Amino acid sequence: MVFKLPELKYSYNALEPHIDALTMETHHSKHHKAYVDNLNKALEGHAKSQEMDIEEILKSLTELPEEIRTAVRNNGGGHYNHTLFWEFMSPDGGGKPEGELANKIDEDLGGFDKFKEDFKKAALDQFGSGWAWLVLNNGRIEIVSTPNQDNPISQGKIPILGIDVWEHAYYLKYKNLRGDYVDAWWNVVNWKKVEEIFNKVK
Template structure:
């Protein structure tokens, strides 16, 4: 259940935080929360990318709400931050299947390109839902 259920839940979440019209930078309460937690959007982007690139093998990098605060973490395989009591608001799949056909082993290019499709409106809604 953990692997298959986790895979289903993680991927269902993943599709929602992307959009062909995504990209740019977050605004409003989400932007403020990111700046409060990480100092700047650029620092958030750096730390999130490091979590994605630092995951050895297959897994995920996440922006989560934990005890009312934003954190970045990485999980192996199909593990979810929910199992740690943390609520994901953004996640990136770093399993090889997510990028190999287009980018082969160039995970860094994939992670950088992910920022061009993030649906910040959905991430803001996820933050609002996690905070209520």
């Protein structure tokens, strides 16, 4: 398939003041678009991979021809990660999860406040570029981080929530203060969507 840049469900300035409009516009229309274009370029002439969706591709990276494996891992991961990331945020976000996800966070991660603290630590401890994630792994939820554009799906874990900690995600507004960006980001987390994802995959 030819991959396309997904449209955002909100405007570039909708997450202000937590995520500024210029960051959103650059992040979506330049960074994400480049991942999509480079993914399509890498897959040109590879008919088998072109029939797969992005999740299938990322679950079977080791089966890809070696000459395109790194390009697909980086750009396919970049496309998938950002597609999820836009959905994880909303101008109506913030607050706390409810229902089964809230119970699961209490059970597996020691409660919402402890989860937030540990998730922020994972985001800060990810050296250089990468992501921090909440994943479902064998029936349990866990916090993990991945370098570059790797996605937990390539290790058999299902992403439920994730934050982009590449500098391009926050540097224009927060400069080197990644922790301030994470603190602000909680205000735009779309828990309704995260609950929906969890309820589907649990």
